Amino acid sequence: MKDFPIRFVLTDEAITPSAGLALVGYLLHQTKLDKRVNALRLPTVRRDVHISHSDVIRSMIGLLATGKTDFDHIEAYRQDDIFSTSMGIRHVPSSPTLRQRLDQLACLPMTETIIWEESMRLLVRQHATLSACWTKGKTTWLPLDIDASPFDNSDTKKEGVSRTYKGFDGFTPLFAYAGKEGYIVHAELRPGKQHVQDNMPSFLTTAIRRARPLTSSRLLVRMDAGNDAEANVHVCLKEDVDFVIKRNLRRESKALWFQIASQKGRRVDDGQTEGVQTYEL
Template sequence: MRKNISVEFTNERIIPSGGLAVVGAILGKSDFVKRCNRMKIDCNHPQRQIKNGDIMLTYIGMQCMGKPSFDAVREMDDDPDFYKDALGVCYAIPSAETLRQRLDLVGGSMRRRILDENIHMLKSNGVAPSKLPCGYAPIDMDVSPFDNSKTCKEGVSRTYKGCDGYAPMFAYIGREGCLADLELREGKRRSQKGAPEFLKETIGVCRRLTDEPLLFRLDSGNDSAENIGILMENGCHFIIKRNLRKESE
């Protein structure tokens, strides 16, 4: 049976990124932007009237829309007032050049603050990682290669998946899969390289998110005596897939 299609014309603005208002509201409940503005970086950066907080808010909004490319910020020029109001940007949406240069100056100096803010955001909004029927809070930790082929970005190299890109390591907690920790890594980097330090950091983050016993689930790339030792020393439970290639016959 054919159904009639009704087309209605309107003068109202239809904005596909309306969900950014929720992102801005959540970030507005914290002091994250104020702490960003107090950061001391090179005073010779362009457009000094645009504070670090506006830079971070803009890029977080782009990430939430799945558009990490700096050039994608130009899409916000179509309706700058909406994006400013939705994200809580004080002065102006930065240009792609300003965004790139300022984030280069910030570098990895804010990683610890962002991790702390992520914990605060989850807890202040009542997000409690759910546990398994056995009573453990699951943490899934693994490398997930990105395909950044045909780009010249710093750190892009051949991943074990056979493509050129990055190989970041993620750690998700709870049955919902809330992001607890993240580390950007070069594509050519082995899964286990730097994993012990990341594991220790992740344990600390997860302890702040839940009082439930922790169950780490790792792939064979992290089948390591060092990882097992760290987990046991910290009283964590674990399931690690065996890496048969590391075992002698």
């Protein structure tokens, strides 16, 4: 991995947008990503192929790090020495190679496993700061937020694009974020019409198990009303994590819930919301 000296100077020279990728390349160098993905075998790709799997994946990471999402955007970087040097890429692939190889690697379940495992190990190795959301006595709670985030893909014909609950056509991917910094520990691309609770117990279990090694604090799972389901509560209890799930009132009365809280709960004052009665059950 090449070292880049950093200096603060005034200059009239052109500034490359790829300079910040030196840090991205450095972080990738701290992982075993190259060795693990290059060991993967694809029946349609020769072992002595000119463009390695790691070159392909590093190129895509470089594009995403610069805010580019289209495969064709790689063409602008094929002769960019700063891009390839910063990202540790020997041979920047063409757009067709990038697209085809990623499609092929995506068919191997181990590819996703490797990427997630190396991502989590990098956070641990770099001692990433994950801030707690609540402290009581000697106990701290690290938030694990899980929610869907509809993407607007109107006027496209991509596979999986359908009507989202936001009223536009697109995807509804699911994300799990750890800490107040929001490190992604799990994600899943989903069709726009898929309900957020579909396959949620499995997703939730994976997110919890990935987040747990990142902190010594207790995990606090936080979910919206779309995930107000008994199955999620069972997962949280089984995995021994605390949780806050917004109640889906459906046809229930707010007045009834207030009556239950006032009769069975203990009134508390959080000192933050003036004029609001808060009860702890």
